[in-house]
Amino acid sequence: MTDENRDRLDELLQDAALTYNRPPDERLMPLDEIWASVEAQTFPAARPPSRSAHWLRIAAALVIGVGIGRLSFILGRAKPTSFVSASATSAANSSAPVSSTATAPTQPLDPTTSRYLGQAAALLIALPTETNGARPDQAFMKRANELLLTTRLLIDSPSGAEPALRNLLEDLELVLVQVVRLEKERDHTRRTEMELIQQALDQRDVIPRLRTAASEYAADD
Amino acid sequence: MTRTAFALQTNPKVNEPELIARVLAGDRLAGRELYDAHAPRVYRLAYRLTGDAELAREFTQDTFVRAFHRLADFRGDAAFSTWIHRITVTVVANAMRKVRRLRERETDLSDLDTAYPASAGARRVDPDLRDRLAKAIDALPEIYRTTLIMHDLEGYTHTEIAGVLGVAEGTCKSRLSAARAQLRAALADFAKEYET
Numbered sequence A: 001m002t003d004e005n006r007d008r009l010d011e012l013l014q015d016a017a018l019t020y021n022r023p024p025d026e027r028l029m030p031l032d033e034i035w036a037s038v039e040a041q042t043f044p045a046a047r048p049p050s051r052s053a054h055w056l057r058i059a060a061a062l063v064i065g066v067g068i069g070r071l072s073f074i075l076g077r078a079k080p081t082s083f084v085s086a087s088a089t090s091a092a093n094s095s096a097p098v099s100s101t102a103t104a105p106t107q108p109l110d111p112t113t114s115r116y117l118g119q120a121a122a123l124l125i126a127l128p129t130e131t132n133g134a135r136p137d138q139a140f141m142k143r144a145n146e147l148l149l150t151t152r153l154l155i156d157s158p159s160g161a162e163p164a165l166r167n168l169l170e171d172l173e174l175v176l177v178q179v180v181r182l183e184k185e186r187d188h189t190r191r192t193e194m195e196l197i198q199q200a201l202d203q204r205d206v207i208p209r210l211r212t213a214a215s216e217y218a219a220d221d
Numbered sequence B: 001m002t003r004t005a006f007a008l009q010t011n012p013k014v015n016e017p018e019l020i021a022r023v024l025a026g027d028r029l030a031g032r033e034l035y036d037a038h039a040p041r042v043y044r045l046a047y048r049l050t051g052d053a054e055l056a057r058e059f060t061q062d063t064f065v066r067a068f069h070r071l072a073d074f075r076g077d078a079a080f081s082t083w084i085h086r087i088t089v090t091v092v093a094n095a096m097r098k099v100r101r102l103r104e105r106e107t108d109l110s111d112l113d114t115a116y117p118a119s120a121g122a123r124r125v126d127p128d129l130r131d132r133l134a135k136a137i138d139a140l141p142e143i144y145r146t147t148l149i150m151h152d153l154e155g156y157t158h159t160e161i162a163g164v165l166g167v168a169e170g171t172c173k174s175r176l177s178a179a180r181a182q183l184r185a186a187l188a189d190f191a192k193e194y195e196t
Helices: A003-019 A031-042 A051-076 A111-131 A138-155 A163-184 A187-204 A206-220 B016-024 B028-050 B053-069 B080-102 B109-115 B127-139 B142-153 B158-165 B169-186 B188-195
Strands: none
Touching (some): A111 A187, B016 B028, B080 B158
């Protein structure tokens, strides 16, 4: 190879520096996103929840928890039994999409169950804000795991024999299993998993079912 | 040669030993400061080596997670930047072996150029020749490719590359020379065009 060719290779490599696997400008690098993931894995205890997610969770827990608590109280006084539409879906076909008024508990809920349902709804409402494309923090995942465990215990308990409640618990279990799995997903598959969770929430109307039930009974009280 | 100039120099305003001590004590803000000082160069190198934004993101994340978890092992014999770049190169090399096994290169180089268009400074090079060179760089043995990318594309010095790769400076130079020789051979049938 001649000196001229050597120079030509240098020229080509100069061009390659500007074209070959060229990284984006620094301002376009996803450095904050990456830090969020690094921070969650490295400083889990120190990571403060975002202010909006924190308040959202508290507000959701209060609204839904109070609503469901009132629902329990009302049901306990044997008030309306017609809030569940006639099309209540049985546990046997729980995989089919249901409408927002399709299923809700028809029997009085004990305070523990009411509180648990409120907490589950609050967690699901906070999920998109909490994950935001990154790995959810450990406290959030711990809560999701606890709620999943409670859900399974309730399904196997006498309360779980009530068809509408069982239907709701099974839908919650399905979603919570997906949420818990988020922790193990890699970043590029986590987004897909989040979409699937969102689909499950939408198709089964899990959150609206809780909210509708709570609000209808609160208004009826 | 125009250098993209990303030498492994520490920002003089950052007192790294102090930052590292604070990170070891669990100080999240110190961790962020250390991250900010090095993440752009780590991401940039990961991107150069992978050519894939998602992989670069994942490998940058893995690099810092590993670095923070092993920070107690960092003795300060080399600069922190050298140490973290060494982790980057290892993370990328190990992961890319798996990635290559799973899939052939899916993204056409022209698509990558569209994602992050060549800067205005790019010379007018025959697109076929540019593509040929890119494929030749891809086909280099990993140790040659990493050396060439770090030196000729990212502007690291031989001393810095030797520190990152844990080899002698002479080894680094001979690897670069061998990499260039392979590129020349791969582009040999364009040689007549060079001469005309």
